[in-house]
Amino acid sequence: MQEALHPHHDNRSITVDDHILEFGNDSKKVAPPDRARCPICKQYLKIVSPSSPNTIKHFSHISGGGWCPAKEIAKNPYLGLSAKSPDIEMARRIKHAFAANWQRHYDKLRSLVPYLSLDEFTEILKIANREKIWYYKDINEGVLPYIFATLIDFTPDNSYKKSRKYWLCFLFDNTVRGYDDLWIYRDVPLKFWRASFSKMKGKSRPKLDDLVRITEVEISDDFLKGDVPLNSYIEKYVSDWLARNF
Numbered sequence: 001m002q003e004a005l006h007p008h009h010d011n012r013s014i015t016v017d018d019h020i021l022e023f024g025n026d027s028k029k030v031a032p033p034d035r036a037r038c039p040i041c042k043q044y045l046k047i048v049s050p051s052s053p054n055t056i057k058h059f060s061h062i063s064g065g066g067w068c069p070a071k072e073i074a075k076n077p078y079l080g081l082s083a084k085s086p087d088i089e090m091a092r093r094i095k096h097a098f099a100a101n102w103q104r105h106y107d108k109l110r111s112l113v114p115y116l117s118l119d120e121f122t123e124i125l126k127i128a129n130r131e132k133i134w135y136y137k138d139i140n141e142g143v144l145p146y147i148f149a150t151l152i153d154f155t156p157d158n159s160y161k162k163s164r165k166y167w168l169c170f171l172f173d174n175t176v177r178g179y180d181d182l183w184i185y186r187d188v189p190l191k192f193w194r195a196s197f198s199k200m201k202g203k204s205r206p207k208l209d210d211l212v213r214i215t216e217v218e219i220s221d222d223f224l225k226g227d228v229p230l231n232s233y234i235e236k237y238v239s240d241w242l243a244r245n246f
């Protein structure tokens with residue numbers, strides 16, 4: 001990643017260049033308290049290629065450290081895991097609630113994802129069906145947009161009018177290794193992150209080295225209140241899609 005947590009300030013990020021300016025050029029000689037930290041797992045990071053002219057210098061996790069979802073970014077860490085004790089009655093109810101309220105979910109998702117396209121939205125719903133997202137025992141409507149955001153990568157090419165600048169992925173903090181973990185008891189509130197990757201030529205998926213920044217996103221179910229005026233094209237497109245596929 002090219003931006004990480006400042007060594008001494010939890011609320012400040014620092015770029016690789018600024019870190020080198022402040023703490024020196026050779027990361028091997030920079031002792032842990034002065035190393036930048038991963039915004040997600042808070043582990044100390046090293047600087048890769050601090051002075052190589054051919055490789056973009058970046059922060060990287062130290063090999064052999066603890067689990068971090070940011071390290072798993074090369075393959076989506078949440079897909080292919082099914083609910084441990086699926087709840088069919090809950091699945092029926094939550095799907096019904098979503099279908100009755102899809103406008104609010106769509107609106108929340110497009111606030112998380114700049115230039116969300118309708119194709120991306122319907123692709124997410126297809127994957128939610130395939131991954132049986134509705135079947136998680138303790139699932140509630142308020143968490144759906146955050147789960148949805150983790151189901152696909154949001155690429156510049158698939159965005160509305162190809163207007164998105166970065167390739168985006170979303171991650172929960174490192175207490176979540178599968179969606180079942182969203183509802184475990186935790187002392188500190190669950191955190192959620194948007195990871196922005198620079199555009200890559202000839203790569204099917206971004207690597208951690210391409211990460212530009214990680215931004216924390218507040219989790220809230222406030223989006224379930226209030227009206228969401230959508231234009232008639234979106235209303236019709238999604239309603240028709242739901243009638244055919246849901």
Ligand SMILES: [Zn+2]
Binds near residue numbers: 041042068070
């Ligand atoms: Zn990490």
